[in-house]
Amino acid sequence: MNPAVEISQTKELDLPPELEVVNMTKQFGQLIALDQVSLTLKPGTFHALLGENGAGKSTLVKCVMGFYQPTSGEVRFNQQVQTIASPRDAQRHGIGMVYQHFTSVPAMTVAENLVLCRYESAALIDWKAEYEVLNAFMETAPFKLPLSAIVAQLAAGEKQKLEILKQLYLKSKILILDEPTSVLTPGEADEVLGLIRQEVVAGHLSVLLISHKFREVTAFVDEITVLRKGKFAGSGSVKDLTIADMAEMMMGEKRDPQKVEKTVHPDPTPVLQIQEIHANKDNGLEAISGVNLTVNSGEIVGIAGISGNGQRELVEVLAGQRIATAGQVLVNGEVYRASRREMFKHRVFVLPEEPLKNACVPQMSVAENLALRTFDRSPQAKGWMLLFKPIREAAQRLIKIFKIKTPSPETPVSNLSGGNVQRTVLARELSSDHINLLIAANPCFGLDFAAVDYIHSEILETRNRGVAVLLVSEDLDELLKLSDRILVISEGKFAYESPIATADFAAIGRSMAGH
Numbered sequence: 001m002n003p004a005v006e007i008s009q010t011k012e013l014d015l016p017p018e019l020e021v022v023n024m025t026k027q028f029g030q031l032i033a034l035d036q037v038s039l040t041l042k043p044g045t046f047h048a049l050l051g052e053n054g055a056g057k058s059t060l061v062k063c064v065m066g067f068y069q070p071t072s073g074e075v076r077f078n079q080q081v082q083t084i085a086s087p088r089d090a091q092r093h094g095i096g097m098v099y100q101h102f103t104s105v106p107a108m109t110v111a112e113n114l115v116l117c118r119y120e121s122a123a124l125i126d127w128k129a130e131y132e133v134l135n136a137f138m139e140t141a142p143f144k145l146p147l148s149a150i151v152a153q154l155a156a157g158e159k160q161k162l163e164i165l166k167q168l169y170l171k172s173k174i175l176i177l178d179e180p181t182s183v184l185t186p187g188e189a190d191e192v193l194g195l196i197r198q199e200v201v202a203g204h205l206s207v208l209l210i211s212h213k214f215r216e217v218t219a220f221v222d223e224i225t226v227l228r229k230g231k232f233a234g235s236g237s238v239k240d241l242t243i244a245d246m247a248e249m250m251m252g253e254k255r256d257p258q259k260v261e262k263t264v265h266p267d268p269t270p271v272l273q274i275q276e277i278h279a280n281k282d283n284g285l286e287a288i289s290g291v292n293l294t295v296n297s298g299e300i301v302g303i304a305g306i307s308g309n310g311q312r313e314l315v316e317v318l319a320g321q322r323i324a325t326a327g328q329v330l331v332n333g334e335v336y337r338a339s340r341r342e343m344f345k346h347r348v349f350v351l352p353e354e355p356l357k358n359a360c361v362p363q364m365s366v367a368e369n370l371a372l373r374t375f376d377r378s379p380q381a382k383g384w385m386l387l388f389k390p391i392r393e394a395a396q397r398l399i400k401i402f403k404i405k406t407p408s409p410e411t412p413v414s415n416l417s418g419g420n421v422q423r424t425v426l427a428r429e430l431s432s433d434h435i436n437l438l439i440a441a442n443p444c445f446g447l448d449f450a451a452v453d454y455i456h457s458e459i460l461e462t463r464n465r466g467v468a469v470l471l472v473s474e475d476l477d478e479l480l481k482l483s484d485r486i487l488v489i490s491e492g493k494f495a496y497e498s499p500i501a502t503a504d505f506a507a508i509g510r511s512m513a514g515h
């Protein structure tokens, strides 16, 4: 069709503009993160951007959003070249982005967050008029949220809906979603993506979705573009492709998942004992109401639950990031308060959620982050003096073993892709020979399937060495695959417990839903 005719039809239907990324390259120093990549987001389509961790997906969308200026290449709207100087500029072009992590202000209401997201918000706000507009907007929005609710008290699914509502409120016509469902349960994810898809089918939106979940791609997406090591690796219509085709585009060649058999430990001993623990949420309300749990050596105990049911606070108590209001924790039979000294003595290691925020010092280098547990001991320290050569050598070794993609050990860890930050934390926490108890919270959050496979086999291997593992996860498949025993946490209490061999999937689902 003649492009001019196509543009005029697009305008008539008020479809989003066609977005083209043409031969885009982005270089960070020596590293070419994006190499001559092109992509077309057709009006009113749901397009997924796929690729392994570090493939360049975030770099591409950050160039489109004006966070980064590409080294070369261009962005076109309806065949017109446009320079996008900043995210504000992107918003002017009707492009909005929803991130993996929430960006709303937790202490403010839904209404305040919606008004705040407008760049041109006036210094004086006429709340009466704003509420009228917001109420009218909510009437037509695909998701409803109470305008007066405080964001901190919303469940993860609702917070993510708010992120999307903000973009609809800003009248974005092109929505870029960077792993928007990582923090959601499968049910919440399907609901959110399903509602977005309805907007796409109605021609109100075009969506570019970064995802690692093939299930979501096959259920909701029309077209894919695949990146591999910064380069274009393929594209096509989802209806014409199998999951194996997409996986092959991502990985280059077929790789078999690593298999680790579970070894039987004849004499398990209690390593972690949680006794009548109570703890509060940040807002002072009770998050955990008297939970009891024992994790034995050579055992993986999985905790399932919809986010917001106390699992985060429980992990924080065990990691020394939150004080229990009652009860006690024993490790190896001794009272344990999760100080750095006790963690070292009892050999407790933690893989927390959001590792960049909770387990790294973002502005410090990869090498320094890898040394956070060892920098004050020989061979990395002599008395008060840090010895940088052994720190760097240890980092180089771990970078190699754990295949961390980083330009150098000196690169700030915050410059790495999400998957490589997780690998850095994993390398630090699992590389010790002396590990006795591992506490892992959503360890595969946001990782591609090869990395997930790798982390699963590392956790299983750790268990097989006799380590006690507490695995808190929102991914039921992960729990069913790895756990020896599974519990469900609901409203701060354990609502279900079973050895994995006899676990009842329907009962787990009901307990998660609070029935």
Ligand SMILES: Nc1ncnc2c1ncn2[C@@H]1O[C@H](COP(=O)(O)OP(=O)(O)OP(=O)(O)O)[C@@H](O)[C@H]1O
Pocket (backbone or CB within 6 Å): 028, 031, 033, 051, 052, 053, 054, 055, 056, 057, 058, 059, 060, 405, 406, 407, 415, 416, 417, 418, 419, 420, 446, 448
């Ligand atoms: N600001 C930066 N400075 C230096 N290197 C960077 C920067 N941002 C990204 N990189 C590097 O560019 C490469 C591509 O990273 P990018 O975050 O785009 O990958 P990704 O496909 O989004 O990965 P993930 O799925 O893990 O989020 C990685 O090797 C990363 O370490």
